[in-house]
Amino acid sequence: MTYRVIQFSTGNVGQHSLRHIIEHPDLELVGVHASSPAKVGRDAAELCGMSEPTGITATDDLKALLDLGADCVVYTSQGETRGPGALDEITAFLRAGTNVVASSMVWLVNPDAADKWLRDPLEAACLEGGSTMYVNGIDPGFSGDMLPFAALSLCQSATSVLVQEVFDYGSYDDAEFTGVSFGFGLTPEQDPPVMFLPGVLRSIWGGPVAHLAECLGVELDELRERHETWVTPTVIECTMMRVEPGQVAAVRFAVEGIKDGEPVIVMEHVNRLTQAAAPDWPYPPDGRGGVHRVVVTGRPGVEINAHVGSGDLDQNDGGVIATAAKVVNAVAAVCAARPGLVALRDLPIDQVHGLMR
Template sequence: MIPTVVWGTGNVGRAAVRAVAAHPTLSLVAVLVSNPAKVGKDAGELADLGRRLGVAATDDVAGVLAAAPRAVVYAASGDVRPDGAIEDIARALRTGAVVVTPSLYGMYDCVNAPAEIRDVLVRAAEEGGGTLFVSGVDPGWANDVLPLLVSGLGSDIDVLRCQEIFDYSTYDQEEAVRDLIGMGHPLDHQPLMLVEGIPTMIWGGQLRMMARALGVELDAIEETLERRPLETAVRTEGMGEFAAGTQGAIRLEVQGIVDGTPRIVVEHVTRIHASCAPDWPVPPDGGAGAHRVIVEGRPRIEVTVEATDEGENRAAGGNATAAGRLVNAIDWLADAGPGLYDALDVPLRPAVGRLGKK
């Protein structure tokens, strides 16, 4: 068994605890939390698992890492504290652990990652013999391994498009919805995620990784953005009211340009309510969210994936698959040895030993 720590119990961390508990070769040995109200609670309760796991949450980072766990699922946020996340992850790497995380956008493509991030993590891995794999929470597989797999089913490709469509009305992270994305703010408000260059910082690595796999050079990465206001006020159960006239939907693209044409595209269509921007792409059957890969070429191929989890928290399905991709890579990474890996290195793993198990 591989002794495994889950660091953080937010949207991704809860799913990670469930994934570790279900994995036949992983053993959950600790859960790290920052909220004092969670300290001492059983991991099964925090993860909404419906049963106790016998592991009490703790905020003692030093004590947990001193025990030299073989693996760490780092699920703490890196959105508003990237330097803190880098420091935490480097600290875990120096213990010799396999570290998997969605929290470092800049490391999606570890080959072309910014030197100021990559060098810190390379040194930490070399010092301790640690192993790192970063894959996105949006989820990463929808912007790397899935489109690349589907691309191999045809002959000619004009455009490879990765599309996330999502209704955030039940998302359990108000700060991200209102402040980072800007829902509920006036259209002239500038939220962090929509600042020019930030989408490229987040998803550019995935474009470069796909280009590398497809054997093409990107001339440039470009961005497009559209914002729509709510026509009427809407109320959400967890985040309250979003006023009419405020931002209710965004549609952005991060485009990999090849020979002057957008050829590899990551697109996000995000709403706070289904009534906003109904002419934009919507999930099949009016669902709350979907991830879609579209290969424009011969043949034209379209694959849509919908995942649901945690009842009314409709973002939880994507979070769960993102966590699953990371957790299910741990045993492969443990055998692969120290260093930095990305999605082109780490294969998708079948759910061996889990069919029909609860």
């Protein structure tokens, strides 16, 4: 079966999901949304670095895209920074009967834990249109759901689960969102970035922690946030930005599920700008630039280290390609799923049909 698909946005993730849709034998690209006037009217192939035109040109006309009656929209627009606007766009598709797979609105990786302001209108739109929405990615997403469940399937018992992203973001060209959100380039005296305001970490990673606890039958006493920063003593120059001495060049943060006073489920990030930053913090194994790791303490105890990018492909390029693939590969499963907001647990695991070429 071929599914008619719209790509919504062509940014860091969207350009890769657009290419994936064009190349996928079971998907037919029928529309592309672009908000930038410089992209409107350009062929989809040009927007994702392909040479052969598709005949599908980008538009900023939401109604024209809704009228296509597509099976699914791949929504990769940066929704977290413009929640009400993104919510309006997504609910319009859902009410029209178009399913949504998304890498943004990450609060919905575990929709049961999302706030009502977000969950309620989306559920109502799904009910009205008989449609389905799924949010996932690499982190939050793969590292906190599929990866720990793979490790736990090998265990007779488990006493703790640690999920980590340890990544050098220096080569990631996203100072406007990632850099600002993480506070890279700030001084310790400045106001904290949005990521470290009270409750923000919990809103993003608390849902995955709670989901894992529920699946393990663990009743957590509380969720705790923690974070720390590393300030560089020397200039760091990288693709992300230039960091002056005395400014933040690495962050370490986590959401911890607490039971009897001890952290039993932890989702932690260690993110630095170049390998020179935060030399005393954990690094990926084998000299790699990044790792998504799960460590299960128990019997027998399991550690899985997952790397994206091989050969000459940079780990950050690998990360955005993998994020795009995580949702594009789910299109068929989401189109076949029950209406409503769904999570990984609601979908079949074999979301890989049509990849071999």
